[in-house]
Amino acid sequence: MIIGLDVGGTHTDVVLISSGGLLNQIKVPTNSDDLYNSVLDGLNKILKNVDVNAIERIVLSTTLTTNAVVSNTLQPVGLIVSSGPGINPEHYRIGDHFFCVKGSIDHRGREVQPIEPLEIEAIASRMRSEGIKSVGVIGKFSVRNPSHENKIVKLLDGSFNYVLAGHRVSGNLNFPRRIATVYLYSAVYEIHKNFFDAVTQSLKSKGIKVPIHILKADGGTMSVETSVQFPGQTILSGPAASVMGAVPYAQSSGDSLVMDIGGTTTDMAILVNKVPLLEPLGIELGGYKTLIRALKTKSIPLGGDSAVSVDGNKNLAIGPQRTGPAMAFGGSEPTPTDALIFLEIMKSGDFNKAKEAMNKVSSKLGCSNMEAAQLVHIKFCEKLLAAANEMINEINKRPVYTVHEFLEGHQVKPSEILVLGGPAPYFAEQLEKMSGLPVRVVPNWNVANALGAALARATSEITLFVDTERGIASAPEEDFYKPVDKEFTLEDAKRLAFSILRNKVIREGSATDEIEMEILEEQQFNMVRGFYTTGKNIRVKVQVKPGLIKNYDNITSKFV
Amino acid sequence: MIKATRKTGLVFFPAFDWAISPTHPEREERLLYTRDQVFEEGLFDIEGIIEFKPDMVTRDDIRRVHFCVPDEWSVVTESHLVSGGGAKTIGSVVMEKKVEKGFALVRPPGHHAMRVVHGARGFCNINIEAIMIEYLRDAYGVERVAIVDTDCHHGDGTQDIYWHDPDTLFISLHQDGRTLYPGSGFTHELGGPTAFGTTINIPLPPRTSEEGFLYAVDNVILPLLEEFKPELIINSAGQDNHYTDPITDMQFSAQGYAKLTEKISPDIAVLEGGYSIEGALPYVNVGIILALAGIDYSSVKEPDYDRNMLKQSRESMEYIRKTCDQVMEYWEKAPSIKEKMLASGSIKERERTIYYDTDNILENQKEQIVLCKDCPGMYSIESWTDRGKRILAVHIPRKACSRCEDLGYKIYETSARKNLNLIFLQDRKNKQFFVNEPGK
Numbered sequence A: 001m002i003i004g005l006d007v008g009g010t011h012t013d014v015v016l017i018s019s020g021g022l023l024n025q026i027k028v029p030t031n032s033d034d035l036y037n038s039v040l041d042g043l044n045k046i047l048k049n050v051d052v053n054a055i056e057r058i059v060l061s062t063t064l065t066t067n068a069v070v071s072n073t074l075q076p077v078g079l080i081v082s083s084g085p086g087i088n089p090e091h092y093r094i095g096d097h098f099f100c101v102k103g104s105i106d107h108r109g110r111e112v113q114p115i116e117p118l119e120i121e122a123i124a125s126r127m128r129s130e131g132i133k134s135v136g137v138i139g140k141f142s143v144r145n146p147s148h149e150n151k152i153v154k155l156l157d158g159s160f161n162y163v164l165a166g167h168r169v170s171g172n173l174n175f176p177r178r179i180a181t182v183y184l185y186s187a188v189y190e191i192h193k194n195f196f197d198a199v200t201q202s203l204k205s206k207g208i209k210v211p212i213h214i215l216k217a218d219g220g221t222m223s224v225e226t227s228v229q230f231p232g233q234t235i236l237s238g239p240a241a242s243v244m245g246a247v248p249y250a251q252s253s254g255d256s257l258v259m260d261i262g263g264t265t266t267d268m269a270i271l272v273n274k275v276p277l278l279e280p281l282g283i284e285l286g287g288y289k290t291l292i293r294a295l296k297t298k299s300i301p302l303g304g305d306s307a308v309s310v311d312g313n314k315n316l317a318i319g320p321q322r323t324g325p326a327m328a329f330g331g332s333e334p335t336p337t338d339a340l341i342f343l344e345i346m347k348s349g350d351f352n353k354a355k356e357a358m359n360k361v362s363s364k365l366g367c368s369n370m371e372a373a374q375l376v377h378i379k380f381c382e383k384l385l386a387a388a389n390e391m392i393n394e395i396n397k398r399p400v401y402t403v404h405e406f407l408e409g410h411q412v413k414p415s416e417i418l419v420l421g422g423p424a425p426y427f428a429e430q431l432e433k434m435s436g437l438p439v440r441v442v443p444n445w446n447v448a449n450a451l452g453a454a455l456a457r458a459t460s461e462i463t464l465f466v467d468t469e470r471g472i473a474s475a476p477e478e479d480f481y482k483p484v485d486k487e488f489t490l491e492d493a494k495r496l497a498f499s500i501l502r503n504k505v506i507r508e509g510s511a512t513d514e515i516e517m518e519i520l521e522e523q524q525f526n527m528v529r530g531f532y533t534t535g536k537n538i539r540v541k542v543q544v545k546p547g548l549i550k551n552y553d554n555i556t557s558k559f560v
Numbered sequence B: 001m002i003k004a005t006r007k008t009g010l011v012f013f014p015a016f017d018w019a020i021s022p023t024h025p026e027r028e029e030r031l032l033y034t035r036d037q038v039f040e041e042g043l044f045d046i047e048g049i050i051e052f053k054p055d056m057v058t059r060d061d062i063r064r065v066h067f068c069v070p071d072e073w074s075v076v077t078e079s080h081l082v083s084g085g086g087a088k089t090i091g092s093v094v095m096e097k098k099v100e101k102g103f104a105l106v107r108p109p110g111h112h113a114m115r116v117v118h119g120a121r122g123f124c125n126i127n128i129e130a131i132m133i134e135y136l137r138d139a140y141g142v143e144r145v146a147i148v149d150t151d152c153h154h155g156d157g158t159q160d161i162y163w164h165d166p167d168t169l170f171i172s173l174h175q176d177g178r179t180l181y182p183g184s185g186f187t188h189e190l191g192g193p194t195a196f197g198t199t200i201n202i203p204l205p206p207r208t209s210e211e212g213f214l215y216a217v218d219n220v221i222l223p224l225l226e227e228f229k230p231e232l233i234i235n236s237a238g239q240d241n242h243y244t245d246p247i248t249d250m251q252f253s254a255q256g257y258a259k260l261t262e263k264i265s266p267d268i269a270v271l272e273g274g275y276s277i278e279g280a281l282p283y284v285n286v287g288i289i290l291a292l293a294g295i296d297y298s299s300v301k302e303p304d305y306d307r308n309m310l311k312q313s314r315e316s317m318e319y320i321r322k323t324c325d326q327v328m329e330y331w332e333k334a335p336s337i338k339e340k341m342l343a344s345g346s347i348k349e350r351e352r353t354i355y356y357d358t359d360n361i362l363e364n365q366k367e368q369i370v371l372c373k374d375c376p377g378m379y380s381i382e383s384w385t386d387r388g389k390r391i392l393a394v395h396i397p398r399k400a401c402s403r404c405e406d407l408g409y410k411i412y413e414t415s416a417r418k419n420l421n422l423i424f425l426q427d428r429k430n431k432q433f434f435v436n437e438p439g440k
């Protein structure tokens, strides 16, 4: 049996599944001030009358780190940053313990200026005296040569609870994002560790000893141990849970648009042949642009409970704010849900209150209640589809850097829409009419997020750089470094990258029989100096793509 | 957080899968380290710097500028179409005020491509700046344009295309033609009789450094721009004046390029040459982008940059001063000389030989222009190469008078001779293009 748990803003969903299908589903209110007890409450309820020895797998997705970032309740972090020439790193200062130090590496990974150990030691002692427990070390081009970061980490050894080097978070080039990413990992370290130590402890006390997996923003999972080492990957796992919950029902070839319609917001994502598209670089949250791998999602402030208003010029607006529930459910302002109830598409709530809500709208518009409700219904779907188009255009307009990609690159064009979330079933028909695409409601749409978490498999990514002129192959995320000769080829690089990735994803909690690896990028350049070829510059990026655990379809086929 | 004070658009198209030949300077690797530097600096994340995906150049875009022999598709590759398309995209977003400044960081380059194209010269097949400018003229009604070509090589292609256009001020700053390809670009090259003075050349001696370049900017380029009052300033931003460039002999730097960009303040910059792919391009491009966007660039420096090592000699500076004085004198005298030349009202003929180094083609041209008092004058070019191709190309300028317009059509219609493979009519006034194959 598998437990999937997803902590949402208002409630926490838990599912218990087995090869027999969905065995149980639980909803408990989320107490954002005490997520630990919300999680425990959910687990306790789902485990009632269940033989804990039959539990094989537990996957948790929480808003813990997301909330910490958004509400800025982060622990103080010391940041040691070396950059050399370029934009002044002071521009990227975060917090009061930000130290720019000597040392620089160029774009090929060659040392331009060494670090100054005495300078680092002085900073370390200052940070200790300031009570810093968590430290990030970031160098420009450290993914090309991590030696400066590694030396600095060594100099700090033992004095801090958490020390993270920039090259470990991503193989992507982007110094400012590397700084922000390392900062966030370090800033949520303590809260994340304390939380999951407690959860693990309490599960153990219930006799559950199976490994616990944590959902990441890229829709994959990692072991709880990995999450403690790299806690930032849990930020924004919420939208990913829902998207993964839609994956089992997507067409196996073609593009699907996923819409998770909630009370206040709608999250959208794109699946290509059942695989969610990823952000090119990483999450943007709370003003931080990061290298945290994530699904490409678009969130808009529009949901079933968005307030409907009409201005002096008879312009109808839906959202962006939510003032409370629908009037039919005891709220004070008209909402799209009231329109659905008045139109008798949705058969719950207080019809008379819904009518009252439509009255408020129609009186200002000077039309009938029926017309007002229809207008709200149509306008809501219009806004959803417009936002989806915007996201698709943005994806298709993404710059490419080769003639081949320019001419042959995949252009996203959805041929179906999958909807989930509370109000989703009631908008499906209208969305289908307006988009001209088949719209399907994800079965068990109300707990699809928890199901997504339960069924998600481990994901991972590594980047391999090879520079045969310098004679090196390196995969910075794994601190992998190997001398290579001039004969090293792109094929060798791909093989090496796959073997590094395989080891990594198994260590991070993947079952050994479900590792589907693929190449995200492969490039090989002849390096010519004068008129002679002096070496090859190879870049290979490989991933285990987001997807579902083996035999998921045995389980999900029984849901419908 | 860092923020652009001028909203700046970038098209970045490094064509990582295109080369003239595997070891050619214009090869896949050329913008690799620039990409790495630009990405690592996080430039595309800066608020106010926006990356755009390039459009593709169409056949009509090429036909506003060139006469391609035998046709457009035979002289370009897809990479040229995207590179020119990138310039077009940047031009459009600037004109539509989506951004204040734009930079097309694209390859292959274009400034050696002339009006008639039989093949590639100086790594260029089609002139991407001219294609952009003529597109902007038709799409947005731009009239007066200034092009400042700061590539180390004389921008002879752009000069050729605008030789007879008084609405386009072309200024080229380059290493002296006696010491570098293409061997032209002397101060006395001032434009055709109807556009005399709107072509300006500032040849600089080898090993010119920041001081010399910025002197020419302050003392010639800025005053000329001020006087000409262009609606758009385009910078052909070649980067081969750098002290590490392998095929030239100058001593310019990333700091110098950034200062030059800040002073000229072009609306649109388009990458041209620059072949020090590791030591120069990553830093120069970052410097140019920051300078365009109005962001502090003071710490953008090459790892081995040493300003004192790059000082030029006193004699050299003296020579540059004299050259600049001479250019300014020519600029002041040009209008009266032009008036005298036009007074004859006849037809002026010139003959010349053009060598296509990249494709090893030798072209001969005979050009005839009407010295018209009412317009920039219709002209025709008879061109034949050592490959045996002979064509006649007729150009009717955008502001042609009706006499010149009629004459252009008359020549096009009556010139069919056996020995001509192709006859072209480029009617910029009515935005038409015709081709006639007399043999068929």
Ligand SMILES: [Zn+2]
Pocket: B151, B152, B153, B238, B240, B272, B273, B274
């Ligand atoms: Zn050049």
Ligand SMILES: [Zn+2]
Pocket: B372, B373, B374, B375, B376, B377, B378, B400, B401, B402, B403, B404, B405
């Ligand atoms: Zn005329």
